[in-house]
Structures are given as structure tokens and as C-alpha cells.
Amino acid sequence: MARITASVYTSHVPAIGAAIDLGKTGEPYWQPLFKGYEFSKQWMKENTPDVIFLVYNDHATAFSLELIPTFAIGCAAEFKPADEGYGARPVPTVIGHPELASHIAQSVIQDDFDLTIVNKMDVDHGLTVPLSLMCGQPQAWPCPVIPFAVNVVQYPVPSGRRCFQLGQAIRRAVESYDEPLKVQIWGTGGMSHQLQGARAGLINAAWDNRFLDRLIADPADLATMPHLEYVQEAGSEGIELVMWLIARGAMSDVAGSGKAPKVAHRFFHVPASNTAVGHLILENQ
Amino acid sequence: MALDKPYKNVPGTTIFDAEQSRKGYHLNQFCMSLMKAENRARFKANERAYLDEWPMTEEQKLAVLARDLNRCIALGGNIYFLAKIGATDGKSFQQMAGSMTGMSEEEYRDMMIKGGRDPKWGRN
Numbered sequence: 001m002a003r004i005t006a007s008v009y010t011s012h013v014p015a016i017g018a019a020i021d022l023g024k025t026g027e028p029y030w031q032p033l034f035k036g037y038e039f040s041k042q043w044m045k046e047n048t049p050d051v052i053f054l055v056y057n058d059h060a061t062a063f064s065l066e067l068i069p070t071f072a073i074g075c076a077a078e079f080k081p082a083d084e085g086y087g088a089r090p091v092p093t094v095i096g097h098p099e100l101a102s103h104i105a106q107s108v109i110q111d112d113f114d115l116t117i118v119n120k121m122d123v124d125h126g127l128t129v130p131l132s133l134m135c136g137q138p139q140a141w142p143c144p145v146i147p148f149a150v151n152v153v154q155y156p157v158p159s160g161r162r163c164f165q166l167g168q169a170i171r172r173a174v175e176s177y178d179e180p181l182k183v184q185i186w187g188t189g190g191m192s193h194q195l196q197g198a199r200a201g202l203i204n205a206a207w208d209n210r211f212l213d214r215l216i217a218d219p220a221d222l223a224t225m226p227h228l229e230y231v232q233e234a235g236s237e238g239i240e241l242v243m244w245l246i247a248r249g250a251m252s253d254v255a256g257s258g259k260a261p262k263v264a265h266r267f268f269h270v271p272a273s274n275t276a277v278g279h280l281i282l283e284n285q
Numbered sequence: 286m287a288l289d290k291p292y293k294n295v296p297g298t299t300i301f302d303a304e305q306s307r308k309g310y311h312l313n314q315f316c317m318s319l320m321k322a323e324n325r326a327r328f329k330a331n332e333r334a335y336l337d338e339w340p341m342t343e344e345q346k347l348a349v350l351a352r353d354l355n356r357c358i359a360l361g362g363n364i365y366f367l368a369k370i371g372a373t374d375g376k377s378f379q380q381m382a383g384s385m386t387g388m389s390e391e392e393y394r395d396m397m398i399k400g401g402r403d404p405k406w407g408r409n
Contacts, residue, residue: 014378029398060365064317065310085320085372153365155292155302192404196364197355199297200382201393203401228291233404236298237364271397273379 002100002174002181005049007247007261008040009215009280010133012056012188014125015273017089020132033277036267037133043264043281044134044142050181051097052145053104053170055246056126056188057152059084062118068154069116071166073108074123074147075101082122091128091137097144100177104146107173113166123147130188133279152189152240156227163242164223167249174250187247189240191268192233193275202235203276209268211241212278216263219248237275252284259285296407301363309361312349315339316366325373355385 016033019025025034061082063069079094105117127147135142151157158166167185174183191208194200211234214222223245230239252258261282269277292300299305306313315336318324328335336346348356349370357367364381371381383393396402 060313060317060363060369061320065306065313065366083320083322085325085369153301153363154306155300192401194298194402195378195382196358197297197299197385198387199295199402199406200386201396201402202404202406203397204404205400207404228295231292231295231298231300235404236295236300270400273377274382274397274401276401 002177002179002183004171004174004185004250004252004284005182006047006184006264006281006283007251008130008134008184008186009244009247009278009282010130010186010188011190011272011275011277011279012126012129013272013275013277014084014129016277017125017129017132020137021090033269033272036269036277036279039265040134040279040281041136048142049184050143051100051183052143053148053174053183053185054127054130054145054188055148055150055186055243056130057240057243058149059124059126060153061124062121063149068151069149070151070158071113072116072118072149073101073105074118074121074149075105076119076121079121079123079127079147081128082124084124089125089128091132092140094123094127094131094141094147095144097146100181100183101146103177104170104173107176108166108169111169111172113169118149121147121149126188130186148246150243150246152242157239157242159227160223160225160242160245163245164219164249167246168255170246171250171252171254185247185250187244189243190234190238191241191276191278192235192238194235195237195274197236199235201274203270204233204235205268205270205276207233208276208278212266212268212280215244215248215280216261216282219245219254223249248282251282261285299358305361305363307361309345309363311339311341312345312357312360312362313366315341315349316362316369319369319373328373352384354381
């Protein structure tokens, strides 16, 4: 039986990817941020899973306004890093896991979550920046990745509650897969940031840290938070944080007999470009 | 019954919902076309002619030509789409975001380094 071993949460700011690609990680502006991920890269080497289920959002890259799926699961054999207008990031092609992805799609859809199945898709910074932060600059990513794209661009985005329930369905799907795979689930995006209008540049460090506390200790309660609070307190793009609830919902202490997860790592930093960066590693016990 | 849209009252913020998306469909799809290098080159060579290939409103075209991102957003643009114009111009996301605040590039960057905009900004 496959199982979820840990969940990882991180912001996916595009400027972080650019800093890595352009060799700027040692600059005073970036140094404190990358220091916060040193532990994570070591942890990743010691805890390399067989598959990463990576929850992220597409930023008008693979999905234009022609097609806006709320939840889309990547079932392809591979996914190319996208050209987002600056040229594609010089990072490895993402190798998928079509067998597990299709299994999860079938299980989760039968569990009443109507996913969109994607068999051809380029992946943008939302997916590749977390991989770079956790894995550095390898020739190939350490394991296959299942991209799971959530619409957080056109409102209404899915509710925190829906995301949290979906995470639970994903866990049931993983645990019904016969092969004994170790699977990590990552939730990405956030934390507080606003990229538009006169209020651009908003950061709410106190709110972000409370979000981290509640995500760790009482995610079911956090999942009841309405969209409006995200927008008001964490900025219009802070709404990306609903995606973290998918990963948290898949942990074994939720709706099950598992113990509370171990907090292996916690980090918070302001700013990366326009954004507050938050990062957690939670291990199933 | 009208839909509940409490997010309309958040200061200095336009939420990109279905109503905005309908208004901005062609504006955003024009932006999307700039993900191809050959389209970026054609746009740069003659911006007005390139914009005239799209069924956008005159107001939308003028807002793009002026690089007035606030106006573009009011007319249905979404920042992730509009960012393709910035990429074509060689601008960073921080330069784009800052351009909407009335601050200089330097003032905006300094504000971010000092911890960003106060979340109480614009509230009563």
C-alpha cells in the first residue's frame, strides 16, 4: 500500500526561481531566504519520496481564459518547464507518474471530487520554484512529480473547506494504491501578498504566522476561514493559501487515528520581491 | 437574487471574478499571445497595429499603450495576464506591482524591504 509520509508547504515566488537561475542566492537580499531552506534540502536528501504530489496554481501559463479548471491533475509522463514570457527556466523536465496519477484521479472522482484530467501541460514557476527550493539545482529532479493545479486566479476559487476535504480524499486514494510507494504531498503559494492596485505590496506577518500555527494545530478550524478574510488580511493573491489546506488535509491525523504530525521545520521571511515567504515540513508519525 | 460579492469593498483591490473576466476576455487573451517570442517581436514593432488585430475596446487598447495597469485591471485585465506585457517590456513583477501604487520604484522596493505595506492600509 502506498502512503503519505510527509507534507511540505512553501511559497513559490517567481523571483526566487530567477535568483537561483541567475546565481544570486548569495546576495545579501536573498541570503536570509535561502538560509531558511538549507535544512529542507538536507531533509529532502534524507527523505526522498518515490513520488511528490505537488499542489500549485498555474499563473495564466498552461490555462488561459479559454479553459479554467478548478482542480486539474497532471497524468502525463512528463511536463516541460514553461516559457512565461522571460524564456523557460533552465530546470529539468518534470517526470510524471501516470499510473499513480490516474489511480488518484479515478479514486477521487468516485469520491465526488470532479477533477479535470490533463494529459499535456507545461508547468510554470508555481511548480518549479518549490522543486528548486527543496532540491537545489540537480540534473534531474529526485523523483516523479504529479502536478495538481488549482484555480486561484479567477474568483471564486475553491473554499478552504473544499480543499481540506479534497486532501482527505487524496489520502484515501494514495492509501488504496497497491504498490508500496512513499508519497509526499506539497502545498504551495502564498503567504500574504498583493500584486495589484493601490494596495500592492501588502504584507501581514502576524496573520501569516497565525495561519502557520493553525495549519499545524487545528487545520479543520482553519479550513472554515472565508475567502474574504484571506483577501482582507493576506492580500488579493494571499488567497493562494487555500492550497496549503489540500496538503494538510492529506495528513494522517485528519479524520483518522494518526498522531499529530511532527513539525520538522518552520521558516518565515519577508520579503521575496512582493511576497511573504512561509515554509513548513510536517512528518506523519 | 444578486450574488453576494463582499470583496467589492476591499480598498485598492479589484477581485478578478467572472464579471471582470467577461469584460477583459480579449484584453487578457491578447496578453496571453505575448508568451510567443514571434508575437512579442510583432507587438514591439508596431503596438497599435498588433492591438488592432484583437477585438478589444478602444479604452483597453489605450490603457495597454500607456502601460496603465490600474486602468487595465479596471477594464477586466488580470495581473497574471498583464504580467506578460511587463515581461515583453523586460520589467520585473516588482516593477509592475509598484507601478500601480503611485510610488517610485525605489520607494516601493524600500517599503518591501522594511516589511511591506501595512495590512491596515486604507481601512477605517
